[in-house]
Amino acid sequence: MGYLYLEEKDFAAFVDALIAAKRVVGPTAKRNKFVYEQLASADELRLDFDVTILPPKKVFFPPAQDIVRFGEQAIEGCIAPVDTVLLGVHFYDVKGIDMTDYLFRERKEDWNYLAQREATTVVASNIQAISPRAFWDSVGAEVKPKGHDAFLTKLAGGCVLETLTPKGEALAAFGAFRDATADEINAAQQTNDSVMGQCSEKLGYTSEAIAAKVRDSFDNEELWDELAMDCFSCGSCNTVCPTCYCFDVKDAWNLNQVSGSRTRYWDACLTREFAAVTMAGGDKENFRERHQSRFRHRFMRKTAYLNEKLGGPACTGCGRCSQACTVNIADPVRVITAIMEVGS
Amino acid sequence: MAKPKIAFFDFASCEGCQIEFTNFGDAATLELLNHVEIVEFREAMTETTTGRIDIALIEGSFTREADRVRLQQIRHRAKYVIAYGACACTGGINALKNHQDDFAEYVYGGDARMPHLRSGTAQPISAAIKVDYEVKGCPMSKDELLLVISNLLHGTEHVIPTYPVCVECKRRETICRYDEGDHCMGQVARAGCGAPCPADGIPCEACRGFVDDANLPALEKVLMERAGFSQKRAVGKSRMFTANLRS
Amino acid sequence: MSDDLRAAHENIFLPREARILHTARPTASEKHFTLQMADGEPLDYVPGQILEVGVMGYGEIPIGLASSPTRKGSFDIVVRTVGRVSTAINSKEVGDSLWVRGPLGHGFDLDSLKGQDVLIVAGGIGLCPTRSLIQYILDRRDEFGRFLLFYGARDPLQLLFTEDRVEWRASKEIDYHETVDRADVTWTGNVGVITTLFHKTTHLDPNTRVVICGPPVMFEFVIKELDQLGIARENIFVDLERRMKCGVGKCGHCQINDKYCCIDGPVFTFAAIQELEEAI
Numbered sequence: 060m061g062y063l064y065l066e067e068k069d070f071a072a073f074v075d076a077l078i079a080a081k082r083v084v085g086p087t088a089k090r091n092k093f094v095y096e097q098l099a100s101a102d103e104l105r106l107d108f109d110v111t112i113l114p115p116k117k118v119f120f121p122p123a124q125d126i127v128r129f130g131e132q133a134i135e136g137c138i139a140p141v142d143t144v145l146l147g148v149h150f151y152d153v154k155g156i157d158m159t160d161y162l163f164r165e166r167k168e169d170w171n172y173l174a175q176r177e178a179t180t181v182v183a184s185n186i187q188a189i190s191p192r193a194f195w196d197s198v199g200a201e202v203k204p205k206g207h208d209a210f211l212t213k214l215a216g217g218c219v220l221e222t223l224t225p226k227g228e229a230l231a232a233f234g235a236f237r238d239a240t241a242d243e244i245n246a247a248q249q250t251n252d253s254v255m256g257q258c259s260e261k262l263g264y265t266s267e268a269i270a271a272k273v274r275d276s277f278d279n280e281e282l283w284d285e286l287a288m289d290c291f292s293c294g295s296c297n298t299v300c301p302t303c304y305c306f307d308v309k310d311a312w313n314l315n316q317v318s319g320s321r322t323r324y325w326d327a328c329l330t331r332e333f334a335a336v337t338m339a340g341g342d343k344e345n346f347r348e349r350h351q352s353r354f355r356h357r358f359m360r361k362t363a364y365l366n367e368k369l370g371g372p373a374c375t376g377c378g379r380c381s382q383a384c385t386v387n388i389a390d391p392v393r394v395i396t397a398i399m400e401v402g403s
Numbered sequence: 404m405a406k407p408k409i410a411f412f413d414f415a416s417c418e419g420c421q422i423e424f425t426n427f428g429d430a431a432t433l434e435l436l437n438h439v440e441i442v443e444f445r446e447a448m449t450e451t452t453t454g455r456i457d458i459a460l461i462e463g464s465f466t467r468e469a470d471r472v473r474l475q476q477i478r479h480r481a482k483y484v485i486a487y488g489a490c491a492c493t494g495g496i497n498a499l500k501n502h503q504d505d506f507a508e509y510v511y512g513g514d515a516r517m518p519h520l521r522s523g524t525a526q527p528i529s530a531a532i533k534v535d536y537e538v539k540g541c542p543m544s545k546d547e548l549l550l551v552i553s554n555l556l557h558g559t560e561h562v563i564p565t566y567p568v569c570v571e572c573k574r575r576e577t578i579c580r581y582d583e584g585d586h587c588m589g590q591v592a593r594a595g596c597g598a599p600c601p602a603d604g605i606p607c608e609a610c611r612g613f614v615d616d617a618n619l620p621a622l623e624k625v626l627m628e629r630a631g632f633s634q635k636r637a638v639g640k641s642r643m644f645t646a647n648l649r650s
Numbered sequence: 651m652s653d654d655l656r657a658a659h660e661n662i663f664l665p666r667e668a669r670i671l672h673t674a675r676p677t678a679s680e681k682h683f684t685l686q687m688a689d690g691e692p693l694d695y696v697p698g699q700i701l702e703v704g705v706m707g708y709g710e711i712p713i714g715l716a717s718s719p720t721r722k723g724s725f726d727i728v729v730r731t732v733g734r735v736s737t738a739i740n741s742k743e744v745g746d747s748l749w750v751r752g753p754l755g756h757g758f759d760l761d762s763l764k765g766q767d768v769l770i771v772a773g774g775i776g777l778c779p780t781r782s783l784i785q786y787i788l789d790r791r792d793e794f795g796r797f798l799l800f801y802g803a804r805d806p807l808q809l810l811f812t813e814d815r816v817e818w819r820a821s822k823e824i825d826y827h828e829t830v831d832r833a834d835v836t837w838t839g840n841v842g843v844i845t846t847l848f849h850k851t852t853h854l855d856p857n858t859r860v861v862i863c864g865p866p867v868m869f870e871f872v873i874k875e876l877d878q879l880g881i882a883r884e885n886i887f888v889d890l891e892r893r894m895k896c897g898v899g900k901c902g903h904c905q906i907n908d909k910y911c912c913i914d915g916p917v918f919t920f921a922a923i924q925e926l927e928e929a930i
């Protein structure tokens with residue numbers, strides 16, 4: 060494990076060599092936005108992205124994923140990992156991946172996620188552009204980004220690759236890397252430090268203070284009514300979140316009407332029927348009937364409920380929910396600040 | 404077991420849904436034909452029947468009292484009735500006229516008073532007969548129709564999502580219309596279509612109708628604040644496909 | 651594939667085939683299945699645990715095991731026809747298969763019941779998951795103290811497990827009482843809500859362990875009675891129902907505030923959930 064350096068002129072050849080050998084997924088432009096896509100060539104890679112519409116969790120946990128396939132008699136699983144390099148992940152999304160890693164591993168390991176996760180080399184990259192809604196520099200500082208295999212920092216004239224695992228080290232074979240000098244390592248460090256404090260949105264409270272106050276505000280109906288009044292229950296704030304991992308499961312037959320699959324789909328706790336049950340007796344019960352209580356549930360999940368497990372809040376400050384919410388009420392900075400200011 | 408017999412019928416509509424059905428393409432249609440027998444389908448074949456049918460697919464709205472008898476006959480012949488397309492499910496676009504009285508002059512000018520143009524209120528098929536299943540959309544979602552038929556063949560019911568189109572739109576990572584300076588009603592439209600419109604760069608017009616708890620005040624607010632609509636346009640916008648569901 | 655790898659890549663969503671050995675129709679809407687794993691492996695479970703039971707193409711639903719692990723060779727479930735999946739399950743007959751995953755979840759804490767008096771209060775279909783515990787206690791009767799069972803149903807036609815009830819009524823091992831909300835002409839027993847049964851028996855020791863399973867409306871009234879008897883809430887166990895999809899703590903559908911019903915429950919102490927707004 061160490062620090063390598065690659066001249067700028069050799070970078071495209073490195074990426075193309077990776078593409079020739081493996082599936083490489085990285086940020087690419089989609090009109091005025093960015094999305095993670097499989098790369099066909101190095102020039103599609105846009106390491107100057109600010110944030111992607113969907114987080115990289117989709118590589119391990121696709122929006123729709125078959126978990127069982129069935130025929131007339133037999134059934135089979137469909138875990139089929141593909142050797143992949145995920146190239147260009149900002150540190151806040153590294154945190155998000157580490158959280159979903161934990162959540163899919165805890166208690167019962169879900170290899171429908173973990174197999175692809177283990178088959179993937181995650182290469183983090185420095186932040187070259189900042190999304191206007193981001194606040195990753197003021198949330199969950201106690202949660203350190205980890206679980207990635209290498210960290211790529213672009214400097215003038217080249218880039219430093221810090222390798223952190225054997226999977227990360229193996230990348231060196233694909234490009235004309237040399238060892239980085241102390242100056243280059245320092246420059247990389249400074250580049251990464253310099254973005255901190257640059258986000259335009261800021262959370263001015265510690266994670267513990269937020270967790271305590273948000274929990275305490277559970278019964279403040281008036282507050283939640285006001286915060287959630289315009290909510291569409293559209294679930295976009297969940298769907299784009301790197302740490303949301305809930306799903307629904309549906310069966311369907313293929314056209315031949317004999318075989319078919321059981322598929323899981325990203326689900327969202329903001330949607331109306333997420334917590335609705337048909338009781339064994341046949342009665343319908345919705346445990347979070349009102350959109351206010353669903354809105355509240357998400358904030359409990361992002362600021363308090365999972366903190367013990369994850370070592371901090373389940374929010375990385377990516378700002379995707381703030382951007383995705385068409386009525387602009389999902390922004391954690393705005394909501395948490397409003398909660399913190401109650402009674403103070 | 405004999406293949407279930409399927410027949411298509413149309414009422415006040417543009418027949419776009421039947422066209423959409425033919426868009427399945429040969430492979431999928433042929434697969435389906437292994438399981439069902441199509442006995443009546445004006446858009447693609449000429450023979451008609453009067454016997455028992457298993458599944459009647461009805462397109463278009465119920466707009467003339469005279470159609471009631473024809474609908475009742477279909478109901479009588481059919482084991483299941485599926486209303487497909489917005490016109491059949493809610494009255495669709497046709498229902499816009501229910502809230503206006505000068506539409507005939509507007510559309511047909513001097514011919515407005517011709518007798519064959521006389522029609523009553525545009526209503527969903529369910530206003531005349533019992534409908535077992537609905538396949539929403541304008542045109543209907545053909546994948547959903549396949550799911551409904553597939554489930555019927557297995558003796559069960561396809562479940563239509565109760566969440567809005569945004570869920571499906573976000574899953575496919577479409578750029579939100581609002582982020583391109585446009586408008587959209589996907590926040591209140593009932594999902595199930597797979598959100599094709601925003602993916603093609605056009606707004607969702609809620610052609611499948613609204614979710615049950617659509618937050619319309621919030622929709623109007625977004626249409627005005629983010630898409631720059633006037634209040635009148637914001638309020639009117641959402642009526643296109645839901646005129647019958649509103650006062 | 652080596653065994654190691656196979657184990658490492660075990661798919662928690664892959665169901666196993668269970669053959670239907672026997673079926674019964676205790677009521678118009680319920681079907682009682684006796685099942686056996688097709689691979690012959692025994693099902694190793696604790697009373698109160700659940701199975702995800704399904705038919706491929708239709709889906710899966712969580713069902714409490716209705717038999718005791720002390721009765722080996724087969725296991726029972728009772729399914730009420732309420733929706734898409736339960737209808738598909740209930741159309742299956744002897745010789746057909748169901749696809750099951752489990753046992754899942756956290757069942758009854760047998761250690762805290764052992765050596766103690768036990769009262770089970772079951773309403774409606776809530777008798778099914780508790781039947782597992784009832785059989786268990788009857789099979790190991792000397793490991794428990796006094797054993798009472800209160801069972802209530804809407805009307806006589808809804809009463810389950812007719813044969814069991816005949817046995818329980820006759821048995822000295824169990825102090826059994828039943829009631830219906832509404833009687834019909836055939837009914838000669840107790841009429842009234844389930845709490846009326848508290849007055850049909852001799853005084854309960856405050857140390858009694860109580861298990862409650864039934865519709866949410868029942869809980870409040872039963873808890874009130876138990877409070878009067880001075881029974882601690884740590885000693886009251888409730889069996890909750892949620893929209894469990896995955897049953898393995900991943901899908902999120904069963905969350906009750908910060909708890910996951912499918913892995914933290916479905917059996918909770920009342921003390922643990924009484925503060926949770928979304929619990930009952």
Ligand code: SF4
Pocket residue numbers: 296299300301302361373374375376377378379380381391
């Ligand atoms: S809650 Fe919002 S800002 Fe936080 S991680 Fe999720 S999408 Fe990003």
Ligand code: SF4
Pocket residue numbers: 297302303304305326327328329356357360361902905
């Ligand atoms: S916030 Fe909601 S959707 Fe996201 S992980 Fe938590 S419960 Fe699931």
Ligand code: SF4
Pocket residue numbers: 289290291292293294295296297329354383384385386387388389
């Ligand atoms: S908070 Fe916003 S994004 Fe989330 S469900 Fe409500 S309207 Fe949709």
Ligand code: SF4
Pocket residue numbers: 295385568569570572573577578579580581587588589590598601607
């Ligand atoms: S484009 Fe429309 S449907 Fe898609 S997320 Fe935006 S508002 Fe929702």
Ligand code: SF4
Pocket residue numbers: 540541568589592593596597598599600601606607608609610611612
């Ligand atoms: S995206 Fe909207 S307008 Fe397009 S098919 Fe779906 S509901 Fe209709």
Ligand code: FES
Pocket residue numbers: 893894895896897898899900901902903904905910911912913
């Ligand atoms: S049922 Fe999926 S998390 Fe509990």
